[in-house]
Amino acid sequence: MIFKGKRKLLSxxxxxxxxxxxxxAVVPTAGAAADPVNLISNSTFDTGTKDWxxxxxxxxxxxxxxxxxxxxxxxISSLGKVNYAVQLYYDIVPLYENATYxxxxxxxxxxxxxxxxxxxQNGGKYTAYNWKGLDLTSEPLVMDYEFTMDYETDIxxxxxxxxxxxxxxxxxxxxxxxxxxxxxxxxxDDSAVNYEEVGPYKPKIIANQIGYRxxxxxxxxxxxxxxxxxxxxxxxxxxxxxxxxLGAPVTNKSADETDRxxxxxxxxxxxxxxxxxxxxxDSYPFVIAEKPYEKLMNDSIRMFYLQRCGCEVEDADFGHxxxxxxxxxxxxxxxxxxxxxxWHDAGDYGRYTVAAAKAVADLMYAYLANPTMxxxxxxxxxxxxxxxxxxxxxxxxxxxxxxxxxxxGGVYHKVSCATFPGYVMPTAETKPLIVTxxxxxxxxxxxxxxxxxxxxxxxxxxxxxxxxxxxAKKSWxxxxxxxxxxxxxxxxxxxxxxxxxxxxxxxxxxxxxxxxATGDETYLSGISTVSAGLDWSTVGDYGNIxxxxxxxxxxxxxxxxxxxxxxxxxxxxxxxIVKGSxxxxxxxxxxxxxxxxxxxxxIVLSMQGRQEAADEVLSxxxxxNPLGTCFVTGFGTVAPEAPHHRPSMAVGKAQPGMLVGGVNxxxxxxxxxxxxxxxxxxxxxxxxxxxxxxxxxxxxxxxPLVYLLAVxxxxxxxxxxxTTESTTTTTTTESTTTTTxxxASSETTxxxxxxSETSSETSKDDPSKLHLGDVNCSGKVDISDAVLLARFVxxxxxxxxxxxxxxxxxxxxxxxxxxxxxxxxLKYIAKLVKEF
Ligand code: 9MR
Ligand code: 9MR
Ligand code: ZN
Numbered sequence: 001m002i003f004k005g006k007r008k009l010l011s012x013x014x015x016x017x018x019x020x021x022x023x024x025a026v027v028p029t030a031g032a033a034a035d036p037v038n039l040i041s042n043s044t045f046d047t048g049t050k051d052w053x054x055x056x057x058x059x060x061x062x063x064x065x066x067x068x069x070x071x072x073x074x075x076i077s078s079l080g081k082v083n084y085a086v087q088l089y090y091d092i093v094p095l096y097e098n099a100t101y102x103x104x105x106x107x108x109x110x111x112x113x114x115x116x117x118x119x120x121q122n123g124g125k126y127t128a129y130n131w132k133g134l135d136l137t138s139e140p141l142v143m144d145y146e147f148t149m150d151y152e153t154d155i156x157x158x159x160x161x162x163x164x165x166x167x168x169x170x171x172x173x174x175x176x177x178x179x180x181x182x183x184x185x186x187x188x189d190d191s192a193v194n195y196e197e198v199g200p201y202k203p204k205i206i207a208n209q210i211g212y213r214x215x216x217x218x219x220x221x222x223x224x225x226x227x228x229x230x231x232x233x234x235x236x237x238x239x240x241x242x243x244x245x246l247g248a249p250v251t252n253k254s255a256d257e258t259d260r261x262x263x264x265x266x267x268x269x270x271x272x273x274x275x276x277x278x279x280x281x282d283s284y285p286f287v288i289a290e291k292p293y294e295k296l297m298n299d300s301i302r303m304f305y306l307q308r309c310g311c312e313v314e315d316a317d318f319g320h321x322x323x324x325x326x327x328x329x330x331x332x333x334x335x336x337x338x339x340x341x342x343w344h345d346a347g348d349y350g351r352y353t354v355a356a357a358k359a360v361a362d363l364m365y366a367y368l369a370n371p372t373m374x375x376x377x378x379x380x381x382x383x384x385x386x387x388x389x390x391x392x393x394x395x396x397x398x399x400x401x402x403x404x405x406x407x408x409g410g411v412y413h414k415v416s417c418a419t420f421p422g423y424v425m426p427t428a429e430t431k432p433l434i435v436t437x438x439x440x441x442x443x444x445x446x447x448x449x450x451x452x453x454x455x456x457x458x459x460x461x462x463x464x465x466x467x468x469x470x471x472a473k474k475s476w477x478x479x480x481x482x483x484x485x486x487x488x489x490x491x492x493x494x495x496x497x498x499x500x501x502x503x504x505x506x507x508x509x510x511x512x513x514x515x516x517a518t519g520d521e522t523y524l525s526g527i528s529t530v531s532a533g534l535d536w537s538t539v540g541d542y543g544n545i546x547x548x549x550x551x552x553x554x555x556x557x558x559x560x561x562x563x564x565x566x567x568x569x570x571x572x573x574x575x576x577i578v579k580g581s582x583x584x585x586x587x588x589x590x591x592x593x594x595x596x597x598x599x600x601x602x603i604v605l606s607m608q609g610r611q612e613a614a615d616e617v618l619s620x621x622x623x624x625n626p627l628g629t630c631f632v633t634g635f636g637t638v639a640p641e642a643p644h645h646r647p648s649m650a651v652g653k654a655q656p657g658m659l660v661g662g663v664n665x666x667x668x669x670x671x672x673x674x675x676x677x678x679x680x681x682x683x684x685x686x687x688x689x690x691x692x693x694x695x696x697x698x699x700x701x702x703x704p705l706v707y708l709l710a711v712x713x714x715x716x717x718x719x720x721x722x723t724t725e726s727t728t729t730t731t732t733t734e735s736t737t738t739t740t741x742x743x744a745s746s747e748t749t750x751x752x753x754x755x756s757e758t759s760s761e762t763s764k765d766d767p768s769k770l771h772l773g774d775v776n777c778s779g780k781v782d783i784s785d786a787v788l789l790a791r792f793v794x795x796x797x798x799x800x801x802x803x804x805x806x807x808x809x810x811x812x813x814x815x816x817x818x819x820x821x822x823x824x825x826l827k828y829i830a831k832l833v834k835e836f
Contacts, residue, residue, distance in 0.1 A: 036102065036186035037677075039093055040159070041670050043183045046070040051670055052090050060085030060164050071181040074163060078174050083116060085164030088178075092674055092690060093119060093185060094155035095129055098192035104144045105183040107161075109136035111176035114166050117143070119185075121151075122158040129157060136178070146188065153193075155675070156688075159185065200687070201638075202628060204280045205230075205262075206583075209623030209636030210296060211287035213716065214268040217612050218288075221582050221624060222246055222260045226278030230262040235272040235285045242267045246277070250582050254590075255626040256680035259582035284623065284637035296622075296635055297709045298378045299657030303702050304359075304393045305380040306647070306655055309351060309426065310340035310400075314381070318647050318655050323426035324349065328415050328433035331490060339415045339435055342400025346698035347644040349426050350416035350495045353404055354506075355700050356397055357445030358536045362703030363394045364449075364456045365545060366710035369607075373713050387460055390706070397699075398453050398468065401446055405471055409478030410438035411446040413487040416495040423649040423689075439487035440479060441498075444506035445539060447475040451513040452546070469517060476514055476523075479507060480783050480829075483790035483822060498536060502791070502798065505531035505540040512543035512563070516550045524556050526784055530566045534600040535593070536700055541567065541604070549607075571608035574601040574617075583625050583682075584616025590681055592693050595621060595631050595662035599704035606711035614712055621659065621705065626682045632705070633658045633697070642689040644696040649689050658697035659705045668693035772836040773825050775801055775809040785809075786825040793819055811836040 042051045049064045049072060056062065060080030065073045074088050095101070109115075115134050121127040130147045163178055207220035222230065232242040246260040262275060267288060275283040306315060309324050327336035342351045343359070367374055367390050374388035382392035404412045413436045421429040450472035457465040488499040500506075508531040514523040531540025544563035547556070574586040578601075586601035587594060602617035623630040623638075630636025633643055634656025641654050648655045665681035667673045671691035676684040685694045773781035775789045789809050791799035801809060801817075809817050811824045813836075827833045 036188050038184045038186055039674070040090060040183050040185050041673065044070060045072040045181060052088065055087040055089055055160075056080070056085065058082050058085040058164070060087075062086045062163070064088075067179065071179045074161075074178040074180070076163060076174070076176055076178065079163075079165040079172075081165060083162040083164045083166055084160075087160050087162055087164070088180070089158055089160035090183075091122065091156070091158055092671055092688075093157045093159050094674060095119065095149045095151075095153065095157045096155075096187075096190060096193045096195075097149055097151065097153045098190075098194075099187055100146055100148045100189040101130075102144075102146050102184070102186045102188045103130070104142075104185075106140040106142050106181045107134060107136060108138055108140045108179045109176060110138060110178075111173050112137050113172045113176070114169055115178070116162040116166075117160075118162070119157050119159050121154060122156055127151060129154070140179070140181070159183075203283065203638075205275050205277055205283040206624050206626075206628045207275055207283045207286050208619035209284050209286055209630040209638070211289055211292035212615075212619075213290060213292060214270065214288055215716075216265070216615050218263070218265045218267065219584070219616075219619070219624070220262040220264070220275045220283055222262055222275075222277050222280070223257050224280055226280040230264075230275055230277040232264045232267050232273050233276050233282070235274055241269070241271075241273070252582055252626075252682075254588065254680060254682035255583070256683075257626070261582050284628075286623075291713075293709050293713070296632065296657075297373075297706065298375070299634065300632070300659070300702055300706050300709070301363075301378045301390050301393060302380060303655070303657040303697075304343055304363075304397070304699060305378070306657075307343035307345075307699055308396060309342055309344050309349065317651055317653065320425050320427050320647075323429065324433060326433060328435045330412075330435045331437055331493075337403075337435060339400065339403045339412070339433075341403065342397050343699050344426060345496060347646055347649075347692060347696040348416075348420050348495065349429050349646065350414060351400065352414040352416075352496055352498050353401065353411055353439075353442035354413070354445050354498045354500075354536045355496070355698065356401055357442075357449045358534075358539065359699040359703040360394050360397050360401070360449050361452060361539075361542050362700070362707040363390055364452050365542075365549075366703075366707040367391060367394075367456060368549070369707070370710040370714035373710055391456070391460055394453075395457070395464070398449070401449065402467070402471055404435075404442075405446065405475060406438055408438070409443070409474035409476075410482065411443040411475055413437060413439040413442045414496070414498065416493070418492055419494050421646070423646050425647055425650045428650075434493060436487065436490065436493065438485065439500075440482060440485045440503040441487065441500045441506045443475050443479055443482075444503055444510040447472050447479065447510040448506070448513040448539070448542065448546075450475065451510070451517040454517050472514065472517070476510060479510065481826065483783075483787045483826065500537050503787075505533055505538050505543075509539045509543040509546070512546040515556065516546045519553055519555070521555045524559060526778070526780075526782055527559060530559070530562045532566060532570065534603070534704070535596060541570065545607070567604055568608055570601075570604050571610055574605050575610050575613045578605070578613040578616050584613070584620045585625070585682070586613070586617050586620075590663040590665045590684065592664045592666065592668060593661045593698070593701055594664060595659055596698075596701045596704055598662070599659070599701070599708045602708040603704060603711055606708065606715050609715075611712070611715040614708070614715070618708060618712060621708075625663075627663070627685050629685070629687070631660050631662050633660070640687045640695055642687050642695065644689050644692040657702075659701045660695050660697055661701060662694065664694045666693070769804070771808050772811050773808060773828055775805050775825070777802060777805050777808065781825065781828060783826075783829060786822050786829065789817065789825065790819070790822045793817060793822060 045066045054062050058081040061078035062074050062076040067073050113136055117132045118128045119130045129151050204224040205222050212218045229245055231240045233240050242264055246262055249258045249260050252259045270289050272285050272287050274285045306318050311322050313319050325340055328339050329336055345352050345355050374390045377383050378389035380389050383389055415433055415435045417431040450468040454465045454469035484503045486500055489497045511523045534541045544566050547560045547563035578584050578586045587597055602614045606614035621631050623636050630639045633640050633654040640660045643654050643660055663685045665684040667676055669692050671686055671688040672694050675686040775785035792801045811821050
């Protein structure tokens with residue numbers, strides 16, 4: 001096989017590979033740039049120090065701030081022992097060989113002194129590509145000049161000022177301030193740049209890099225001219241086992257290319273193969289095997305073990321002593337509580353309840369969908385104990401979630417330090433842990449997860465199952481007595497927010513799951529429409545899965561039918577998009593964590609008997625995508641090497657078995673902004689550790705991968721007709737929610753779902769009757785009235801209250817709608833007041 005040019009940037013990057021991985025290149029149009037772009041994102045410091053930082057060593061000490069007139073101030077207190085003991089820097093500046101740049105900045109110092117400016121290699125020999133010695137005074141020195149990059153292209157250079165001790169001036173005062181402003185670096189002429197030479201290798205024949213099962217549909221994408229035919233070649237014998245004709249050229253707008261599909265489904269003989277087409281480079285190899293995903297499944301589960309917090313983790317590369325083991329303070333109080341345990345959420349070490357709920361739900365439903373698939377040898381401490389490891393691992397998180405429940409029954413939203421830590425191992429994050437307030441989304445998600453756990457663990461450990469059910473009931477009671485409370489970060493906390501617009505879908509999921517766990521229909525009272533969504537912010541489809549896959553008990557049949565219809569509708573929509581995509585992508589918008597949205601769609605496709613489309617989705621994740629990257633670290637030929645994952649960054653290599661977030665066309669971090677600026681939507685992904693908006697990992701992105709692998713394997717030994725049968729009877733049932741798979745923006749889904757609910761509530765409105773407390777005019781006064789009013793009072797745009805509803809809502813009859821009315825309605829529901 002020829003892998004021409006693969007990972008060509010690696011030699012340049014070795015020392016600093018964890019910073020940039022195989023960064024793609026910004027490829028401006030050749031020639032003098034008409035409208036040069038400033039490559040420095042925060043250049044005027046009007047809104048803070050963002051993207052600038054200080055490196056300190058050898059006794060250097062300094063802090064960064066900005067002045068009231070918008071300059072960057074480096075407040076030096078100790079010069080240290082070397083000139084880079086205090087280094088102000090800005091990371092990831094792309095410099096192309098032979099390109100000409102225009103550099104500008106203004107710099108001054110409260111003490112007359114000499115400093116160095118450089119754009120340098122970030123690692124290796126730290127070669128200075130451009131160097132200036134600067135004599136500073138209190139008058140700003142204006143630097144304004146052009147230079148040509150004479151060295152090999154380096155798209156992740158570092159711009160820096162060495163502000164430590166200078167040998168030539170050993171006696172200057174330690175304490176002084178350096179001011180910087182108006183930094184710009186513009187590419188002004190790239191006519192001599194050979195862009196072919198830079199950027200990650202872009203394969204022209206793209207296949208799933210893991211493999212296919214014998215009877216799967218098997219396709220690859222060819223995106224360059226290699227003639228009309230293609231071959232499947234046995235990688236061991238070099239024998240051509242199949243020759244086929246490429247499909248007609250298809251314009252792929254989101255990837256900005258023309259694609260032809262190579263269908264080789266007829267090849268069924270187990271073995272290792274690659275695709276070849278004319279003179280194009282061969283595809284990366286893949287297997288055809290009965291169980292191609294076994295190792296992938298095991299490592300995807302073991303990933304959770306490696307994310308464990310609060311215990312010693314054993315692993316040759318990523319092991320560590322117990323981290324975050326101290327008591328945490330409840331925000332705004334002096335109370336200390338024990339919330340040790342659970343999994344680190346992602347590339348950061350926060351632990352967030354709503355994120356946890358999605359992850360455990362996926363893992364438990366994966367198990368229920370295919371219990372015999374899961375083994376007891378994933379490589380975790382519980383391996384070999386007779387219980388499938390997926391259940392042992394999930395329980396580790398559930399035990400932590402139980403600790404997050406307050407005595408009131410409400411559940412704390414999250415625990416983390418006040419800010420994100422540096423790129424260190426978890427044991428090195430030692431700042432105080434803070435537990436943030438109870439939220440209704442966390443409480444409802446907790447309720448649902450615990451109700452599901454009660455069912456899943458009943459046979460494994462009845463006592464634990466009972467504990468889960470009791471906790472679920474307690475959180476349910478809390479929810480009934482408390483209106484929606486949407487969490488958002490207090491000012492002094494900047495870790496993951498996991499905020500939400502509404503808790504309607506979380507409450508829906510909790511209700512469905514409680515009904516499923518207890519068979520008690522009253523949990524569903526007041527619910528007439530279904531919610532949608534399978535991510536941390538929209539969870540309605542978990543409720544639908546709960547109803548659609550539970551044993552029929554003759555109750556709530558109407559809602560169960562609606563739930564099935566909603567899943568069917570979601571699957572149909574995804575299937576349509578998959579069929580229109582040469583790469584088998586089920587989404588047309590790519591947002592943060594698109595690989596999760598894509599995996600979610602695959603799950604629903606498989607559940608609804610559309611396994612061929614689900615296989616296409618899996619192949620997208622495993623390499624057959626416009627990036628030609630297998631999105632799971634450590635798998636396939638080309639996988640992310642520089643994930644935004646602190647242990648990987650600290651250790652210097654990618655921890656295996658993690659699904660990265662993937663394509664995100666919104667460019668929400670500086671690396672994505674720098675490297676994907678000119679990329680079409682479906683290619684906005686960068687294997688760069690700084691790119692948290694495309695290359696981070698999370699527990700709730702791995703969990704749908706596990707779930708997708710489980711349903712996919714289950715589909716192999718089930719009759720697809722069986723799965724669809726139950727839903728065909730319900731397709732005529734009206735469903736008022738939309739599907740997540742058409743929209744990568746889950747909040748859009750949320751809005752649509754709740755606005756359709758609002759319209760159905762309005763239709764029940766009978767304007768002629770005053771019914772105090774009945775805010776949603778449903779004919780009775782219950783928690784949903786208090787919730788709706790609370791949201792209305794909080795001016796939530798989607799909280800629509802009809803004219804009659806407003807009259808009904810003024811329960812204290814003072815002519816205003818306010819929180820007092822909400823409280824009074826709640827007291828009425830709790831029977832603390834008899835009438836309004
Ligand atoms: O590491 C953080 C990652 O887990 C989050 O998803 C991301 C967005 O909230 O933020 C990352 O932290 C960055 C922070 O937001 C801004 N300063 C740099 C941090 C590390 O890249
Ligand atoms: O997954 C989250 C994504 O949907 C949001 O758009 C993004 C910005 O708010 O945050 C993501 O969650 C991050 C969390 O805030 C902190 N831990 C890492 C998560 C994944 O990037
Ligand atoms: Zn920890």
